Amino acid sequence: MDSIDTLIIGAGALGLACAARLAQPQHSTLIVEAETLIGSHTSSRNSEVIHAGLYYPPGTLKAELCLEGRERLYAWCEQHRVAHQRIGKLLVAVSDAERGTLEHLLSNAQACGVDDLQPLTQRQLQQLEPAVRGAAALLSPSTGILDSHAFLQSLLFAAEQQGAQLVLQTRVDTLEQHGDGWIATGTSAGEAFQLKAQRVINAGGLFAQQLAQQTSGLAAAQIPPLHLCQGRYFSYSGRSPFQHLIYPLPQANTAGLGIHATLDIGGQLRFGPDVQYLDTLDYQVDEQLREPFAAAIRRYFPDLDASRLTPGYSGIRPKLSGAGEPAADFLLQGPAEHGLPGLINLFGIESPGLTASLAIAERVARVF
Structure with a gap:
């Protein structure tokens, strides 16, 4: 069975930002994406706005990570020549x-x-x-505004420059604890696969809960609707x-x-x-x-x-909130929350998720 250091599930803005932050030449980092293109869902289907952070309740992750992410995003766009204004x-x-x-x-x-x-x-x-x-x-x-597609490409390029690899048309169906790591089982281009990873980031976006439900040891109460x-x-x-x-x-x-x-x-x-x-x-x-x-x-x-x-x-x-319910905050769920070493779940990352993506990646890096 192949073994890697870091498995990132989902190649939207969150997964790619985490890859760009965590990838290192001496550590193996694999990004898997079920679709044929990166950012096929929420990351490329939005207003492409760099939010200032006006609306969110003070002290929430949305408020904190929007402000931090805004400045990181402007700096990233300048450094990596991503069109923005x-x-x-x-x-x-x-x-x-x-x-x-x-x-x-x-x-x-x-x-x-x-x-x-x-x-x-x-x-x-x-x-x-x-x-x-x-x-x-x-x-x-x-x-401000930015070219979200160019941003995603810049994140991927930065991650690949540090040795990360992207595999498209690859879906992880289950995660199972094994020793000091995780065994991921799924399909890649129609073929079944298994691999072991020391640490896993579930950045599946619209599909994050679906994978969480097939993650061994993760209690149902830990999975938000x-x-x-x-x-x-x-x-x-x-x-x-x-x-x-x-x-x-x-x-x-x-x-x-x-x-x-x-x-x-x-x-x-x-x-x-x-x-x-x-x-x-x-x-x-x-x-x-x-x-x-x-x-x-x-x-x-x-x-x-x-x-x-x-x-x-x-x-x-x-x-994470239904019609008529108060808006829910981002949920960055690591071992301190669910008790499972080497696993981070990113739930409910809606707006201002694109703006906050680099700040979220920084929080993930602190956990690992």
Whole structure:
């Protein structure tokens, strides 16, 4: 049986960030990915936003790792020449009734350590973004965008430079404790395999719980429920009327941040995501969603031309909280939590997971 030092399961942003952080020439590191491409699910199906860390409860992993990850991510993009831009974000109160919510978000962000938010009057908002309707706004200059695909490739390249290997079309079905390590059993390109690893990182994203349920010694109570939450996007043809990212205020009792306007590195404007809980993976975007999207967007962009909206793509958030439940934090579960040496499970890494990926990898490295 082949034996390696580190097995990383999942080649999304988390798995690749862990590989880039942990790989060393004198230690064997293997990354396995069930799909034919890296980052096939959540890591490549999102807004590609570098989040500033405004929304999360102070003291949570989401709050701490977003701030730390934001700075690590900007530095990484500079060093590895990954296309990115500190484009800035406007968080808009569309009416006077929302001013209190805007002030609460400002206080929350400051409590989390975000110290560069700039309150804007209606006139200042109009000067920055004439097409946006709002009574007041917050400008977040630390919010940015990046080419997520280039980021994933840069992580893989960095890991491979240190000797890590990637194997695609490879699924781990079970993990079993064996002596001082773990035996992973699964299939690779249709062929059964087994290998032994001293340490294992379950960075399976949407499939992390599925593997955890087939991990020997891991109690059922240690495996959080998975809630699939779809977010759909529409593209907006033609030139963008915005210079910044435009976010409405989060709606009460929902699982998202509202249908916002984002730009990609190429300047393409898109709107989304919405929120829809699912029972099974589904990446379809129905054309009939155009009017509900248009109604939400017109709250802050009244001159929207709905005929320019076309179905784009969707992503699935691996949430640990269900519809109507309070948002759950990231769960980084190591031996101190589950009592199993050499194993780390990463559960519920949704937004701001891409922003936090390098910071999460640093936390994983501390455990090992």
